[in-house]
Amino acid sequence: MDFIYLIVGSAIILTCFYFVVSPFFSRNEGRSSETDSWESTLTLDSVYSAVNELEMDYLMKKIKEKDFLQLKEQYQMIATELVKQEGKPKRETNNNVSQAEEAELELLRELQKLRKKKGRSS
Amino acid sequence: MYLIGNITLYLGIVIAAYTIIANVIGIRKQNNKWIESARGGVLSLLFVSLIASFLLLYLLGTSQFQFEYVAAYTSHNLPMVYKLTAFWAGNAGSLLLWTVLLSVYTAMLVFSKEKQNSMMPYVSSILSLNILFFFVVMILGGNPFAMTETIPADGKGLNPMLQHPGMILHPVTLYLGYVGLAVPFAFAIGALILRRMDAEWIKLTRRWTITAWLFLTLGNMIGGWWAYLELGWGGYWAWDPVENASFLPWLTVSAFLHSVMIQERKGMLKTWNISLVILSYLLTLFGTFLVRSGVLTSVHAFGSGPLGTYFLIFMAFMMLFSIYIVISRYQLIKKESIPIESYFSKESSFLLNNLILVAGAFAVFWGTMYPLISESLKGTKINVGAPYFNSVMAPILLLLLLLMAVCPLIAWQKATVDRFLKNAIWPFAVGVLAAIILVVVGVKGTFAIIGLASTVFMFATHVQEFLQGTRARMKATKENIAKAIYKLTRKNQRRYGGYIVHIGIALIAIGVISSHAYPEDILKTVERGENIAIGDYVLTFNGLTEQTENGNGIVTADLKVDYNGKNVGSINPEKIFYETWPEPSTEVAIKTNWKEDLYVVLSSWENSEKITLQVKVNPFVSWIWIGGGIMVFGTAIALIGGRTNSTGLLKAFRAGR
Structure with missing residues (x-):
């Protein structure tokens, strides 16, 4: 009986040894430890959700209309800039429409698209 | 069995130490193979701790009384479910439970989709350090696989108060909460070491922290419910030192869950959040120290022994380590933190909520430790008790x-x-x-x-x-x-x-x-046919019966219950005399409606015709x-x-x- 326990004990040790040692014999180099994949990224999505939250606060009468409009405008400016950045190469080829106008249109299109896709959020 | 059990424990020590070293080498040399090997170490830790756990469950389930732990907490006639839950009834088993839960959490982290995150080797090292400590403590003072000198014919059995469904859930949920708090702690320290002061560590640990808080809430609730049903004093929270020990991290994590929103949205309270996470983690160690040191009298304590000292040393080490890390990065945290600008704002209201929660934690801590503080200052141990806490x-x-x-x-x-x-x-x-x-x-x-x-x-x-x-x-x-x-x-x-x-x-x-x-409360001796009136209830004593079940003697009182003049059935408080336990156990009888509990305890009896009952009406307990x-x-x-x-x-x- 002791013999069986000895075999089982050895198997446990060998399994652990395998887990620890196998990476050194693996051909797969694996990805090197990634560093800063996470950033405090600003996306149109996050602007959109912030605007929605603001709108809900306004509709729930937690903020004044004046503050709501002012903040909404600020968010729209951020969104405009985001859209501008995203669409920069495309716009360089089109000289007929002013950049600001195009950005506005694109912003509206993007927001419309997101609204359709996600529904309104609180 | 002895051999396999001890191999897992000693192997646990070796692998945990190796995992830390491999992570450190991997970080220093920027070599992914070492990091991968450390990941293999975590897998091995999970493997050995699971084998140790299943082995202990097998020993408990099959009544292998040649093992000290099995003989101390189980007996032949114990129902199987309680034989298995005896896993966490004693010191050694509960240490193994900590270890296996911590290993599961660590493995979940290092094999998660975030495994390539640069913080992960640090997180893995800190968690492995905790696992190492638990394996060492098991070997030094709480080996669940230690053998008895002579094999007893039967075990001592499980304390009757622990033979309750609460025993299945309460310790496990609390431990899941305690152990879970090591994860945000490890991430916070990892982020500090890497000097990454953004909210990434918060994002990565949000679910872990809420899960830990959820389990702490569940653990405390189930503990209260269990005490209410089993202890027979009519209450659910006694401000017992060990109850307080589980309430303390609940308070600080509650504070953290609120203040973390301020950091995410406004970039404020960075130092505060890190301090709360560290404090919460240290409080889990403090709770474990209290249970195992025997320094304070508690119904939950495992008794005195050297384990308390080991926990104290480890707690002190982790505290000093955390303080060093925070102080050495303090200027950086401060630089990136934004002060609160408005007195009337969401952030200031959350900060106030945090201060109150932390003040509550301090008050509970002070009351819990007061016996020790008074003993060291005045030479006499003064217990402050429930009136202080209330x-x-x-x-x-x-x-x-x-x-x-x-x-x-x-x-x-x-x-x-x-x-x-x-x-x-x-x-x-x-x-x-x-x-x-x-x-x-x-x-x-x-x-x-x-x-x-x-x-x-x-x-x-x-x-x-x-x-x-x-x-x-x-x-x-x-x-x-x-x-x-x-x-x-x-x-x-x-x-x-x-x-x-x-x-x-x-x-x-x-x-x-x-x-x-x-609450309404009455202690009254009645003879057969006599009534006890309390609140809207009238109880009529119909007689006392005795019977034997699984070798245990059960004495049951039969009482007819009228509520607002209408018969609503009967109620049967009991005393059980366990074969393996010197004191009888009280089985409370409770009748619940939406607004109150009728709570009846059979206190004593002279004969089958005359009994003394403690009857309470507890409003809104349900x-x-x-x-x-x-x-x-x-x-x-x-x-x-x-x-x-x-x-x-x-x-x-x-x-x-």
């Missing part, structure tokens, strides 16, 4: 209820006093109306009335939040009411899950305040358990669908984009 914690909890009533009414951006007051009028009026009704119907006790009215105020605030949110959504989207409520919650699960948790707390508060302020269930439900909602807010928006705002 008088100190009652105003603190009242303040928290009031804050929960007002905080949701404050907007995240551009909060103004006049808007807040407009929104607060209705909930406040409902609270005042509740106070007036209570006074009119003859309810006594100023503090209890204030507490109940504040709870109603808080409840009304949350109802208003749901109603206004639904109305706003209906107005904006033309959805029907059911869809609007569903979508409102679904689209911001974190906020509305939190609100549901608050509603659960409101129910608990009503239960706690009412059962403390308005609301505590319902409130606990609602809290768990709300936490689950916040946990499943919540997402972190982008600090990028804040940066853009601040940059004036």
Whole structure:
């Protein structure tokens, strides 16, 4: 009986040894430890959700209309800039429409698209 | 068996030490193979701790009394479920439970989709250090696989009070909470070492922290329910040192879960959040130290021994290590932290909530440690007991209820006093109306009335939040009411899950305040056919019976119960004389309706015709358990669908984009 326990004990040790040692014999180099994949990224999505939250606060009468409009405008400016950045190469080829106008249109299109896709959020 | 069990423990020490070293080498040499090998080490730790656990379960289930632990906590006639739950009935088994849970958590982390994150080797090292400590402690003072010198014919059996369904859930849920707090701690320290002061570590640990908090809540609730049913004194919370030890991290993590939102949205309170996470983790070690040191008298304590000293040393080491890391990065944290700008804002209200929660934690800590403090200063151990805790914690909890009533009414951006007051009028009026009704119907006790009215105020605030949110959504989207409520919650699960948790707390508060302020209690000796009248109840004693079941003697009193003059059946309090235990165990009989519990304890008897009963009517106790269930439900909602807010928006705002 002791013999069986000895075999089982050895198997446990060998399994652990395998887990620890196998990476050194693996051909797969694996990805090197990634560093800063996470950033405090600003996306149109996050602007959109912030605007929605603001709108809900306004509709729930937690903020004044004046503050709501002012903040909404600020968010729209951020969104405009985001859209501008995203669409920069495309716009360089089109000289007929002013950049600001195009950005506005694109912003509206993007927001419309997101609204359709996600529904309104609180 | 002995050989395999001990191989797993010693192997655990070697592998945990190796995992730390491999991680350090991998970090220093920037060599992924070493990091991968350390990951293999974590897998091995999971492997050996699982083998050790299944082995112990097998030994317990098959009554292998040649093992000390099995002989000390089980016996032949113990039902199988309690043989298995004896796993965590003693010191050695509970240490193994810690170890296996910690190994599971660590493996989940290092094999998660975030495994390539540069913080992970640090996290893995810190968690492996904890695992190493537990394996070492098991070898030094709590080996579950130690053998007896002579094999006893039967084991000592399990304490009858532990033979209860609470034993299956309470320790495991609490341990899941305790162990879970090591994860945010490890991430916070990892982020500090890497000098990454952004909110990434918070984002990565949000679900872990909420899960740990959920389990701590569940553990405390189940513990209270178990004590209420099993201990026979009619209460659910005794301010026992070990109960307090599990309440302390609950308070600090509650504070953290709120303040973390401020860091995510506004980049404020960075030092505070890191301090709270470190404190919460240290408090879990403190709780474990209390249970194992025997320095304080507690129904939960495993008794005195050297284990307490080991925990004290480890706690001191981790504390000094954390303090060093925080101090060495303090300027960086401070530089990147944004101060609170407005006194009337969401962030200042959250900070106030945090200060109150931490003050509560300090008051509980002080009361818990006072016997030790008084002994070291005056030479005599002075226990402060429940009166101290009730008088100190009652105003603190009242303040928290009031804050929960007002905080949701404050907007995240551009909060103004006049808007807040407009929104607060209705909930406040409902609270005042509740106070007036209570006074009119003859309810006594100023503090209890204030507490109940504040709870109603808080409840009304949350109802208003749901109603206004639904109305706003209906107005904006033309959805029907059911869809609007569903979508409102679904689209911001974190906020509305939190609100549901608050509603659960409101129910608990009503239960706690009412059962403390308005209990009825009677101790009376009756003969067969005699009555006991209490509240709306009349109990008639019909006789005492004795029987034997599984070798245990059971004495049962039969009582007819009338409620408001109407027969509502019978109630049967018991005393059980266990074969393997010197003292009899009390089995409380409870009849519950929506507003009160009839709670009957068979105290003693002269013969089968004459008994002494302790009868209580505890108002609204069932609301505590319902409130606990609602809290768990709300936490689950916040946990499943919540997402972190982008600090990028804040940066853009601040940059004036």
